[in-house]
Amino acid sequence: MFAVIYIPNFHLQAALRLEPELRTRPVGLIDDRLPKATIFQLTEAAAKSGVVPGLTSTQAMARCRNILIKSRSIAQEEAATETLLQCAYCFSPNIESTANGICTIDLQGLNQTVDEFWADKILSALAQLSLSAQIGVAETPGLALQAAKNANPFLSVEDTDEFISELPIENLSPPSEILEVLQKWGIRTVGAFLALGKDKLAERLGPDAVELFDSVSTREIRPLNLYAPSAIFEESVEFENPIETLEPLLFMLKRFVEQLARRLEVIYLVAGELHLRIGLQSGQPYEHTFRVPAPTCDVETLFRMLHTHLENVRTEAAIVSLTLAAKPCRAGNHQFGLFEVALRDPNQFHETLARLTGLLGPDRAGTPRLEQSHRPDAFKMESPEFESEQRGKELLKAEISKFKSAIRNPQSAIPLGPALRRFRPSIQVTVEMRNDRPVLMHSPQFTGPIKEARGPWRISGNWWENGWGRDEWDIETSNGDLFRLAQQDDDWTIEGALD
Numbered sequence: 001m002f003a004v005i006y007i008p009n010f011h012l013q014a015a016l017r018l019e020p021e022l023r024t025r026p027v028g029l030i031d032d033r034l035p036k037a038t039i040f041q042l043t044e045a046a047a048k049s050g051v052v053p054g055l056t057s058t059q060a061m062a063r064c065r066n067i068l069i070k071s072r073s074i075a076q077e078e079a080a081t082e083t084l085l086q087c088a089y090c091f092s093p094n095i096e097s098t099a100n101g102i103c104t105i106d107l108q109g110l111n112q113t114v115d116e117f118w119a120d121k122i123l124s125a126l127a128q129l130s131l132s133a134q135i136g137v138a139e140t141p142g143l144a145l146q147a148a149k150n151a152n153p154f155l156s157v158e159d160t161d162e163f164i165s166e167l168p169i170e171n172l173s174p175p176s177e178i179l180e181v182l183q184k185w186g187i188r189t190v191g192a193f194l195a196l197g198k199d200k201l202a203e204r205l206g207p208d209a210v211e212l213f214d215s216v217s218t219r220e221i222r223p224l225n226l227y228a229p230s231a232i233f234e235e236s237v238e239f240e241n242p243i244e245t246l247e248p249l250l251f252m253l254k255r256f257v258e259q260l261a262r263r264l265e266v267i268y269l270v271a272g273e274l275h276l277r278i279g280l281q282s283g284q285p286y287e288h289t290f291r292v293p294a295p296t297c298d299v300e301t302l303f304r305m306l307h308t309h310l311e312n313v314r315t316e317a318a319i320v321s322l323t324l325a326a327k328p329c330r331a332g333n334h335q336f337g338l339f340e341v342a343l344r345d346p347n348q349f350h351e352t353l354a355r356l357t358g359l360l361g362p363d364r365a366g367t368p369r370l371e372q373s374h375r376p377d378a379f380k381m382e383s384p385e386f387e388s389e390q391r392g393k394e395l396l397k398a399e400i401s402k403f404k405s406a407i408r409n410p411q412s413a414i415p416l417g418p419a420l421r422r423f424r425p426s427i428q429v430t431v432e433m434r435n436d437r438p439v440l441m442h443s444p445q446f447t448g449p450i451k452e453a454r455g456p457w458r459i460s461g462n463w464w465e466n467g468w469g470r471d472e473w474d475i476e477t478s479n480g481d482l483f484r485l486a487q488q489d490d491d492w493t494i495e496g497a498l499d
Contacts, residue, residue: 002224003105003114003137005088005122006148007080010101012041014080015070017130018237018255026051026067028060033072075236075321080131083263086229087125090267091118096141096224102148104141106224119154125266129259138163141222142215146171146190160218165191172212178205190216233260234325242281242318246310249278249319253306254299256324261297264328270295271302272329276309279321286315295329301348308354353383374459375468376486376495420484422496431485431492438473438485443494445483452476456487474498 007013012029016022026046028039039055049064057069077100084103088095094106107114119135126133136147138157146167147155157163167190169182187193193201194213201209214220235256243249264271274290290305306324356365366381432440438453453475460469470488472495477483482498 001107001114001137001139002141002144003107003119003135004098004141004144004148005084005103005105005126006134006136006145006151007084007101007126007131008134008149009041010080011072011077012043013101013131014077015073016043017076017080017083018235018252018259020130022068026064028055028057028067028069029072030057030069031072039069071240073238075238075323079235082230082234083129083259084126084131084133085227086233086263087122087129087266089229090125091122094224095227095229097227098141098145102145104144104224107137115156116154123153128262128266139218139221140216141224143218146216161191164194164216164218165189167191167216169193172215174212175208178209178212181205232325232327233263234323235259236321236323238279238321239319242320244318249310249322250307252322253310253324254303256322257299257303257306260324260326261299261302264297264326267328269328269330270297271326273327274302274305275325275327276306277323277325278315278319279323280315280317281320282317284316286313305354374461418482418498420496421499423494426486426493426495429485429492429494431487438475441475441477441485445494446477446479446481449478450475451478 012027015029016027023043024045025043026049027043028046028051029041030037030039037057038053039051039057039060040053042051042053046060046064046067049067051060051064051067055063060067060069081097081100084101085095085097088103088105092105092107092110094108096104096106098104112118114137119137122135123133134148134151134153134155136144136149136151136155136157138144138147139160143157143160143163147157147163149171150167169187169190169192170179172190172193174182182193187196194216198210198213198217201213214222237252260271270292272292272295274292276286276288276290278286280286288309290309292302292305296302353365363381366383368379369382371378371380427443427445429441429443431438431442438450440449441447453473455473456471457473458469458471460467462468468488470486473485473487475483475485484495484498486493486495
């Protein structure tokens with residue numbers, strides 16, 4: 001047995017999937033790629049207003065003044081087809097992408113009853129994805145397709161001969177010349193067509209008639225060309241008019257995020273990563289990848305990540321296309337230790353950090369990391385990496401090992417001198433020199449002679465770029481205080497006090 005999921009008016013449904021509010025309005029769909037673009041699919045509201053397929057845009061507007069004309073979008077049709085296949089794959093691994101808006105399922109080995117309840121689950125899942133479908137079940141893929149096209153919204157063919165005998169020949173969509181001949185012969189149903197016999201049809205009508213015969217024959221079952229849906233969930237659109245402001249871009253992105261979230265929720269997955277691609281009129285696209293700190297399907301959380309980033313993006317040309325892809329993963333569970341803690345809302349934290357970065361600059365928000373340099377207080381700002389749990393455990397283990405080693409062998413420990421209590425920021429001072437040694441200091445902490453000075457110790461670095469260098473002195477004042485002085489160029493500072 002086989003089942004077919006059929007989406008009627010597929011091209012129109014694909015075009016309106018991101019704008020479901022337009023389904024109740026008069027809308028006509030045209031194909032701009034044709035020399036003479038005419039309406040070939042339309043909504044029920046447009047049909048009630050007198051619009052029929054084959055009219056040009058001008059003719060349709062003459063019959064319905066408020067009709068909305070939309071162009072066929074290949075990118076949206078591909079996304080709708082992939083949505084259908086990914087949904088069907090949740091119910092059976094043996095699926096075929098038969099045509100646009102048509103998915104065939106091999107029911108062999110399916111460990112559940114294929115009935116109206118089973119079909120309703122598929123239809124409900126597709127309805128959440130803004131796709132209205134019909135399902136047919138029959139002995140062969142061809143008959144299942146015909147059942148799907150006649151379903152309302154589910155049809156299971158129990159008596160094949162009876163179903164074929166009542167099926168109009170027009171349902172097979174034969175070429176016009178073959179249909180004309182069959183009508184002259186008085187052939188009105190598929191049952192009468194099959195009664196003519198395959199050999200006689202081939203002799204009189206050629207290979208096209210044989211292909212029609214095989215599509216509904218119950219004697220031959222064609223093997224399915226099994227299909228595995230993509231592991232990446234993607235939504236894409238090409239704008240009819242270039243976009244130059246942020247508002248319409250965010251409007252479409254919000255629809256993309258809603259669709260991707262629904263598609264992931266249907267198969268019980270969450271978004272672990274988002275990839276944004278903006279096509280520009282100049283031909284050079286803008287791309288950015290967002291890692292979701294705590295994978296989720298929450299629309300507001302995912303949209304805020306995109307919104308926060310795009311507020312600080314300036315493109316050199318107008319936007320002509322937009323693509324948003326989601327890399328799915330399973331919702332993670334982590335058993336924390338007794339003294340481990342987690343962020344209450346990692347996504348909110350990273351959003352706040354992104355806003356701070358946008359306001360202050362990338363070098364002023366994050367976690368300070370020491371640079372591999374001898375320059376005092378040399379550091380750079382990096383984004384927090386909470387996911388590097390293993391690295392943190394390795395560093396903690398190394399520190400504990402050093403501590404235990406020092407306890408077991410106190411003689412091997414490095415002797416420690418006085419601790420330097422650094423001043424943040426360092427204090428500007430005036431120093432008088434005699435025989436190249438400091439002898440007098442004027443500062444808020446101390447003013448008077450220097451009893452003893454040791455140094456200078458020269459440190460420098462970055463000689464291959466803009467080199468730097470400074471001299472450091474450890475001094476003792478007349479009242480016994482110990483300070484560290486630093487001289488860079490002609491400026492003197494107190495770096496800290498020695499305890």
